Amino acid sequence: MDFDPVTLSRIQFGFLISFHIIFPAFTMGLAAWLAVLEGLRLATGDLIYRRVFEFWLKIFAVSFGMGVVTGIVMAFQFGANWGVLAERVGSIQGPLLGYESFTAFMLEASFLGVVLLGRDRVSPLFYFVACCLVALGTMLSSFWILANNSWMQVPVGHAVVDGKIVPADWREIVLGPVMMVRWPHMLLAAFLTTAMCVAATGAWYVLRDVHRPAARVMLHWGLGLAAVLVPIQILFGHENGLYVLKHQPAKFAAIEARWKTQQPASEVLVALPDQAQQKNLFAIEVPRLGSFIASGNWTAKEIGLETFPPEDRPPVFIPFWGFRIMVGMGLIMLGVSWLGNVLRWRRRLETSRWFLWITFLSFPTGFIAVLCGWYTAEVGRQPWVVYGLLRTKDAVTPSLTTSDVLLSLGIYGLVYAVLAGFGFLYIYKLLRRGPEEGAEPIPNATPSRPMAFADTAGSATGGRVDEGS
Amino acid sequence: MVDPSPLALFWAGVIALAIVAYVILDGFDIGVGVLFGTTRDEARRAEMMGSVAPFWDGNETWLVVVGASLFxxxxxxYAVLMGAFYMPVLLMLVGLIFRGVAFEFRYRSHRMRWLWDAGFAYGSTLVAFAQGAAVGAMMRGVPVENMQFAGGAFSWVHGFPVLTGIGLVLGYALLGACWMVLKTEGALQAWSYARIPWLVAGVFMILGLAFVWSLTIDPDAAQGARRLSGWGVAFPILSVLALLGVLLGARARRETVPMAMAAVFFVTAFLTLGVMFWPYMVPYAVTVGDAAAPDQALGFFLFAGVVVLPLIAVYTAGKYWIFRGKTDRGHVGVARGGR
Structure with a gap:
């Protein structure tokens, strides 16, 4: 790997977007979770849902704030490092990403304010509706991001005029079939990420024997929602696999670490792919299973990377392992959530400490799956930035030098290390303290300063002694 | 050179308005940050921060509106400017991040307060300098080949942009002082009044120096000035008059006049730049018409301009209305528990 401006710009974009996606993914799931809790309270009148709601609202506020800060940086990345991309396809990507920014602000300007400030000023039903609209707003935000990315994966609805790629059919660009399987996949990933975090937090409290009534809600609902959502997610994951097979056969071959065309094709379970020699240094394979997975019969011919010219072959290591780790995380979620519901049915959920530990330790599964899924999608698309239309190496800002990008990457790394350090510590302190204590009202807080609503964990920022725990 | 379509003109107008809104709104809270670094008095610092706390990030919204609309x-x-100002944009973002988190973390911390204080003061100054330097570099012209930036990441570094960078630091500080005159009372208001004459003098001096500099040392920087002719000359004259208005308003202790006049100063200064740059969007290489996306794209994005944007504007105005009047000193976020 050469450390040229292209590679470094890719690393920089990957670093910044990885850091960013953690927060919106969590936020999207939390918004939906809050709507569920508020709905439950409205339906049952049980005040425990209110307490759990107020607790997760604080976490939501911090996560939303971190998402906004890291999102502003993203708004400038496309032009700064990918100038040719911005210039060539900006008339398609620009409006899509522009709508995302505007959607996020509209959300902040309207119903987020009601949810954060308006509990006592509006009717319970209106408050619930506001919660639902905030959840809908975060989903709409992700809609535009996925529309943009899906277009980069499978460009449709465009025309080429004077070397520039311009929009021809917006309906096809925004609502294409690929988008319609990728967006739900991301939504479900976000919901699952949050469901696992909620369940893990509940398990943590039960293990520590604190906040028992709230912990019970989190544990039961987190595991219950995950148990329902994982199978649906597997279905959409399968649909995503089919679009890759149909539109991006080279990516599919990379995910399968299939260098040579085979008939019947075997399925590589684990391997150590070697890009230079174009083969697997070590592999465990199941004969014929590869054909079945891709084509549904046991004897079909499946093409390998050798079919594609060398300059069109994606790297194999990251898509291969990214995909496997993502699937592995999905299977862990499936196992934990279903086992948890079996235990719940036998009324042993809250007494099986070994299981509570497993649930607690599986809190990052959703985040890992989201990141690995995106790495698979993005690295597997290489060497293209817009599949089949524009190569990544041709998309970088031509004026950038290696030292420019090294410098910016170093500065971003340093700044984000500080930001991450305090941000994560802050969320951890909030989680650790738990749902019992109310937040003090913060002076001059407005809906656009969501973090101010989460002010209970002073020591996270190197300040007050945390007397609560 | 392509003539801009009506849709392109509409969007150019929207972006121009958004820039003006951004410069005035975020300008005053960045300016308060710059002035924050010039005092060590804890009560004053807390009050300064409190005076902008409800507004600052709504103000920054307009920066994202500019960026998103431009793209x-x-x-x-967008591509050329982001490439040309790779480093200033990076510095600006770093500054924005640090001063942004300072608002959230400062009053909760004791041991780390020095870090957030430094983040607020230096972050604000860095943002102002980076923006000012970028404007100065634009006045010198941006080299473009094949619709891409054709210079280096540090080609903006020159005497003239450094001068305009310092100029904007002082200009924002002036806006900040005028804001505090408007929003605070007592000791802090008096302190702010006292700073206005010095800041006016500083801005005036930098403007004069920049003028002389461009005429004598740096002919590239004079390109813009040479494009000013006819009625266009009215704007810089109005700018200077507005600057005098700030001074006189402060002398007469009229609370609202300095802020209003400072806003007029920034509007006329922006219009001066507009006359210098028109019809170029990237001076003096890419025109508004050249840079515009095709009408299919501009039309698709029109909804954002005619529905969403006014909504954001109403929201901004609403927030200023809710927090109108003097900042409540009992609630400015003075650290609880004391040192």
């Missing part, structure tokens, strides 16, 4: 409507200009 959507003028992708070629």
């Amino acid at each position: 959507a409507a003028f992708p070629a200009a």
